[in-house]
Amino acid sequence: MDKPLIIAYYLPQYHPxxxxxxWWGKGFTEWTNVAKAKPLFKGHYQPKIPADLGFxxxxxxxxxxxxxxxxxxxxxxxxxxxxxxxxNGKELLERPFKEVVDSGKPDFPFCLGxxxxxxxxxxxxxxxxxxxxILIEQTYPEDTEMHFYSLLKAFKDYRYIRYEGKPVFLIxxxxxxPNISHFIRKWNELLQKENIGEKFYFxxxxxxxxxxxxxxCGFDAVITMPFSRYEKAYMKHNYxxxxxxxxxxxxxxxxxxxxYSEGMKYMWNPEIDAKEYVIPTLFPNWDHSPRSxxxxxxxxxxxxxxxxxHCERTLKGVLKKRNKIVILKSWNEWGEGNYMEPDLKYGKxxxxxxxxxxxxxxx
Numbered sequence: 001m002d003k004p005l006i007i008a009y010y011l012p013q014y015h016p017x018x019x020x021x022x023w024w025g026k027g028f029t030e031w032t033n034v035a036k037a038k039p040l041f042k043g044h045y046q047p048k049i050p051a052d053l054g055f056x057x058x059x060x061x062x063x064x065x066x067x068x069x070x071x072x073x074x075x076x077x078x079x080x081x082x083x084x085x086x087x088n089g090k091e092l093l094e095r096p097f098k099e100v101v102d103s104g105k106p107d108f109p110f111c112l113g114x115x116x117x118x119x120x121x122x123x124x125x126x127x128x129x130x131x132x133x134i135l136i137e138q139t140y141p142e143d144t145e146m147h148f149y150s151l152l153k154a155f156k157d158y159r160y161i162r163y164e165g166k167p168v169f170l171i172x173x174x175x176x177x178p179n180i181s182h183f184i185r186k187w188n189e190l191l192q193k194e195n196i197g198e199k200f201y202f203x204x205x206x207x208x209x210x211x212x213x214x215x216x217c218g219f220d221a222v223i224t225m226p227f228s229r230y231e232k233a234y235m236k237h238n239y240x241x242x243x244x245x246x247x248x249x250x251x252x253x254x255x256x257x258x259x260y261s262e263g264m265k266y267m268w269n270p271e272i273d274a275k276e277y278v279i280p281t282l283f284p285n286w287d288h289s290p291r292s293x294x295x296x297x298x299x300x301x302x303x304x305x306x307x308x309x310h311c312e313r314t315l316k317g318v319l320k321k322r323n324k325i326v327i328l329k330s331w332n333e334w335g336e337g338n339y340m341e342p343d344l345k346y347g348k349x350x351x352x353x354x355x356x357x358x359x360x361x362x363x
């Protein structure tokens with residue numbers, strides 16, 4: 001049996017940039033929110049503190065090498081670096097990935113995911129209501145060719161992940177692009193012009209309800225949004241949360257708590273994830289409270305053992321499919337409590353859990 005291609009989302013928000021200095025204060029990175037997080041209820045694991053890699057800076061090449069080694073140990077086949085292109089050449093957080101491309105290190109496969117959304121300042125009040133201010137707007141000028149050529153060196157890199165011979169490229173919010181079909185056609189034409197291949201393997205991230213709509217835009221596959229799926233399913237099957245959760249959170253100023261083991265029952269949907277063009281997701285945990293305080297939704301009860309069960313369930317479902325891609329969300333989203341890297345509580349537990357699940361099924 002062939003092991004699936006496991007690609008992990010990779011967040012580059014671990015080095016200071018002038019824009020974040022201006023918006024949030026000198027030296028701000030994702031670690032700022034992670035380190036100041038506090039427990040919101042009894043048994044709440046916060047703050048989550050990194051172990052082996054510490055509070056790293058992604059400008060340090062040795063850190064990127066260590067991340068790749070840990071990913072190999074877990075059975076991850078490559079990183080999907082989030083890419084921020086706001087239009088007309090404006091990028092943010094591009095330095096780590098560009099250094100990976102320019103240096104040739106680490107020798108570890110990668111692809112790109114375009115996180116095409118505006119950045120907002122969200123300030124949560126004690127009643128869970130937030131106010132929003134646009135920091136930088138996602139725009140869609142006629143810069144499709146400029147965008148492609150800004151990444152040409154990466155697309156030509158031997159490490160760039162291909163599926164069925166096609167370079168993999170994710171688009172986070174395909175329906176926000178006013179002319180996504182044109183974008184896909186144009187990039188495929190440019191790929192042929194540069195003799196890199198016939199077409200990209202375009203993957204769109206979407207809700208379950210918009211899968212068919214997304215595929216009609218010219219995508220090769222879709223990834224559904226796991227948090228949205230399990231939260232909706234859990235609410236549907238739990239009367240208390242469906243009826244009283246809003247008032248409970250409002251009056252008691254508590255985040256929405258969902259059992260990890262219960263939530264994971266909805267992560268593999270045989271009617272959806274078994275489709276060849278749907279890429280399933282592995283999901284180690286979720287805790288958004290470092291960013292959103294009591295307005296957060298939190299999975300409780302996630303452990304390496306529970307994660308291993310979830311991985312086995314998902315990987316068994318992939319066995320029957322021809323499409324062998326699986327997304328791991330995520331490698332290092334510490335501000336969402338959504339990471340694989342070692343922490344002080346579990347060490348390499350989640351890395352070992354994924355590796356064991358792979359071994360149990362494919363060896």
